[in-house]
Amino acid sequence: MNAPTGSAVDADFLRRWLGTATESIEREADHLTELDSPIGDADHGGNMRRGFRAARTAVEQEPPDTPGAVLVAVGRQLISTVGGASGPLYGTLLRRAGKSLGDEPTVTAAQLRDALRAGVDGVAQLGGAVPEDKTMLDALLPAIDALSGALDAGGSLAEVLAAAAQAAEDGAKATIPLRARKGRASYLGDRSIGHQDPGATSSALLIAALAQTAQEAA
Amino acid sequence: MNAPTGSAVDADFLRRWLGTATESIEREADHLTELDSPIGDADHGGNMRRGFRAARTAVEQEPPDTPGAVLVAVGRQLISTVGGASGPLYGTLLRRAGKSLGDEPTVTAAQLRDALRAGVDGVAQLGGAVPEDKTMLDALLPAIDALSGALDAGGSLAEVLAAAAQAAEDGAKATIPLRARKGRASYLGDRSIGHQDPGATSSALLIAALAQTAQEAA
Amino acid sequence: MRMLINVPETVVADALRGMSVTYPDLTVDVEHRVVMRKGVPYEGKVALVSGGGSGHEPLHGGFVGRGMLTAACPGEVFTSPVPDQMLRAAAAVDSGAGVLFVVKNYTGDVLNFDMAAELAEDEGVQVAKVLVNDDVAVTDSLYTAGRRGTGATLFVEKIAGAAAEEGAPLDRVAAIAHQVNEMSRTFGVALSAVTTPAKGGPTFDLPDGELELGIGIHGEPGRERRGMMTSGEIADFAVDAVVDDLRPDGPVLLLVNGMGATPLLELYGFAAEVHRVLAQRQVPVARSLVGNYVTSLDMAGASVTICQVDEELLRLWDAPVATPALRWGC
Amino acid sequence: MRMLINVPETVVADALRGMSVTYPDLTVDVEHRVVMRKGVPYEGKVALVSGGGSGHEPLHGGFVGRGMLTAACPGEVFTSPVPDQMLRAAAAVDSGAGVLFVVKNYTGDVLNFDMAAELAEDEGVQVAKVLVNDDVAVTDSLYTAGRRGTGATLFVEKIAGAAAEEGAPLDRVAAIAHQVNEMSRTFGVALSAVTTPAKGGPTFDLPDGELELGIGIHGEPGRERRGMMTSGEIADFAVDAVVDDLRPDGPVLLLVNGMGATPLLELYGFAAEVHRVLAQRQVPVARSLVGNYVTSLDMAGASVTICQVDEELLRLWDAPVATPALRWGC
């Protein structure tokens, strides 16, 4: 079975995604830091901005020519420039996902889903978080499930990524009532309740950027 | 020529003055500190309160039996407990005044005037300030001049001290437009203009306490 | 924004430039963000490398020097450094005797140092790690990221550093570091929130006259907010917290640490109260250190750390140290 | 009121109790408010006694010890001490070789130390005085109380203290102290007002985003208020002020001093800018000290002090010192 039309993802697609994601992070950086203030240390926006700027510059200077290589390059830059909890976690997410795509010049939506799932498994393994711990996983896991579901229903790339983006955004919002059990917010105990997790929010932004890239290509 | 009736000042009079002055300082301490904030270091109220509390305790514990001895005792306590600029200056004022009264059990208003003038000369000598430098002298000097004038006009003790108190208060208010040339306020240059001098204000309080003591005795 | 900075983006680099011109005994690699003792590696000596987010100065860069850290890796403000830094530091300071990573227990620090350790071992550097987690305000359970590393870091770095200076092998230096951490407890209190350069305003809202009990060093709010307490009441609360948790049965090292903006005058007064409570709890104080050592930018407040010591740890504590922030015996 | 205190009235006594349990090398007379080096008087050695209002810690009590002050007399917060304290200190530390009073130029300090000197001489103690007045923000003229004593106090106490430690006679120690003061200049900047325990709120109103240029260390406003400047611009302004006034033609000691609440991270960055400007002005920096040494409670800001040194002063600066706040060489 072939991938549906318009569903092929190549290096160029992911490079465009990187541009869109970086712009979105730039736009939302202050908001991410704001979210990281009451239940964290007020640096998440700055961390993400620093990492994505570096990643975009690196990818522009030496554009990788496979989708896997783009993700690996972005992941490596995040690890080397972000620091904090989010640097290794997002870095692992993207490096694992990139590695799982191998050397193929174009990959299908299903391959992308499998790669993202591998990446998210890496995040769970590294950070030891489970659903409802009030972390980025609470946006990432529902996103992949939604992507998977939409794919099984035969959606186009733009459609399946739009579904993923919606689920990620819902997942981020759903962290508000949760009591944090991982990361800095966990130090607050019950006082972490009532705030949206910054990492889940940035995850939703990154997946929304995927959806937007697909939509602009469609 | 004898002193007019009711004009005799004895140790008891000055001990009552000390009580009244201490109460007045307690009441006005925060205000004095407030005045010392924009053009000083926000301690004048605390300084005066600490000194007068100590002086009152010392005088209560070992009541001196001449007016001169009361003033010397108060002056010594101020020197030993106040610190800052006001401690040595007020201490010198009262010690000099007290010494100039000698051992007499009662003194006249004229003797009191001369004693105060000696004390104020001591302040001028020690601190090197001249009129309009925006210091306590700007309340003390007019007060003594007014006391002297009222005395020459044949006023009672209560009357001459009331005149002195009024002049001291006017003198303190008149420091507002002055540019400070001594003490901490001088560091501010033109920015010292527009604020009332804390030391002139406390001087006015001390002289008002003298007037009140005489009035209550009359 | 009451900050003495150029722009938020260059705060850490600017500070490293300043350290580099201020401390002739240190080598400061401003570009790669590594602060090193001059003349490393020292033949046959175990090296200590620590690091963490900036904003806690003098920790860690101010503790680099004879008898303490060999290198420090400062991250962005309140953001743990990246593995590249620790890797570069480890490669530069390893004499062949191995490197001890001193890691404060925060998710970011742990993950980044772990990555660095893997990479360093790939490059043939023998790495041991000690996790510092002394903050009793955080329950160490499945429901949190575990106790935070705060004041005890100073004890671990000083005492393990002294052991390394004496020539102890890596496993011994690591064992001592673990022991110091095991025997240490901290409790902190904030009287004001912190302002980070990036945010430019307070990270949380703490009304005048209230305080946060059980704070960390990253401007996070504590577990509980209370109306103002006296210095004596705060000492009661903090000392009870650490003593009840550690239950020391011998002499302790005491660190009364300022969070940054609390005047030394107040800190000394607080230290007097802490001593009073320790005496009441019959905990003898062998050595005592008062000052701003593990700070949180411009936060007002203080923390109390105790570390129970045996003769050996006390001897290592007293051993000479020559760093910008801690110096004695030489 | 974000203060870690019991009640405003006991702040100084509480701090002295804290110093007394923290520093085994000091004798702290809490009742009479004198901090002394243990084991004084030292036979044949000139003693150095300083003091001033509290709120500037570690100045002066933190500078008592080998190679620096012999005793310090802390007054109430921002209030010079009373003559009784200096008299008691002088009597206790005089070995017969005489006592140097180190006095910062404030009306209160000058008057109280003068009274103490008179009384001490009556008791047969030989007293010399040095007036420290390094603050170029104040015009030294008939129209002011004269330049304030600020950062240079540290240089005077350290260098004259080293001379005394070497056994120099009183007139020589005093001459060196005068020379250090003559060769020193300071300029300070505040980014926030100060809160005194007695007042419980800021002593003046400094809106966020503005700064005071030419401040002292008592929470007084400066001579001029400006909109926010970068660390580099402030360094330009402060260094120009001290260099234009001193016009050094040789190497200087540099003190980049924090006023209390400015994080060390920022102070290091500021130090880098100060070094940049000094290099541009072709002033070589022989030694450099960065930290919170002459503070103003919880004021945010910094001051820059330079002191031109010849070989002798530099040698005395490098000589061993062992005090709570300054320690090297021993």
Ligand SMILES: Nc1ncnc2c1ncn2[C@@H]1O[C@H](COP(=O)(O)OP(=O)(O)O)[C@@H](O)[C@H]1O
């Ligand atoms: N153990 C973990 N597993 C998954 N995500 C985590 C974990 N710890 C923290 N996070 C995520 O990282 C985010 C914080 O990132 P950031 O602020 O950049 O790092 P730091 O917490 O070190 O300051 C949190 O909002 C959360 O989503």
Ligand SMILES: Nc1ncnc2c1ncn2[C@@H]1O[C@H](COP(=O)(O)OP(=O)(O)O)[C@@H](O)[C@H]1O
């Ligand atoms: N040289 C001087 N001569 C006379 N009075 C002075 C002089 N210097 C200061 N004063 C007075 O002292 C007052 C300040 O006293 P206080 O606040 O107690 O001391 P300090 O200025 O040391 O903090 C000033 O308001 C002023 O009236």
Ligand SMILES: [Mg+2]
């Ligand atoms: Mg964060």
Ligand SMILES: [Mg+2]
């Ligand atoms: Mg005053």
Ligand SMILES: [Mg+2]
């Ligand atoms: Mg962080």
Ligand SMILES: [Mg+2]
């Ligand atoms: Mg004062």
